[in-house]
Amino acid sequence: MVVRTWRHMQERYNLIGKKCTTCGKVYFPSRKVCPECRRKGEMEDIQLSGKGIVYTYSIVRAPPKDFQKESPYIVGIIALEEGTKITGQIDCDLDKIEIGMPVQTEFRKIKEDGKSGVISYGYKFVPTVH
Numbered sequence: 001m002v003v004r005t006w007r008h009m010q011e012r013y014n015l016i017g018k019k020c021t022t023c024g025k026v027y028f029p030s031r032k033v034c035p036e037c038r039r040k041g042e043m044e045d046i047q048l049s050g051k052g053i054v055y056t057y058s059i060v061r062a063p064p065k066d067f068q069k070e071s072p073y074i075v076g077i078i079a080l081e082e083g084t085k086i087t088g089q090i091d092c093d094l095d096k097i098e099i100g101m102p103v104q105t106e107f108r109k110i111k112e113d114g115k116s117g118v119i120s121y122g123y124k125f126v127p128t129v130h
């Protein structure tokens with residue numbers, strides 16, 4: 001029971017990608033096969049730090065219905081320390097966001113379905129505090 005809960009938490013609160021042990025490339029979301037090495041590649045789980053820099057971003061002013069409370073918000077591509085890029089929401093003042101800015105993941109409640117009580121968690125990026 002404890003193990004099951006722990007695993008569940010691991011999946012929800014960590015960024016687990018795949019690393020190809022043959023060429024060293026890191027993939028997130030994880031892949032079964034390395035596109036570079038194909039069958040020669042050996043893939044293993046890797047815990048990503050969640051730290052990186054803003055590679056590019058855009059400000060979303062007409063978001064999907066579920067996110068309207070938070071409009072406008074920033075969606076960006078983050079270049080992670082591990083060398084892979086991931087897309088995510090960046091929680092930052094609109095006039096402070098800039099390309100190259102250091103950011104890190106933060107896990108938080110993204111939305112709550114009032115009727116069923118289902119709470120969705122996910123990651124967002126926040127500016128790294130030095």
Ligand SMILES: [Zn+2]
Binds near residue numbers: 037
């Ligand atoms: Zn590879």
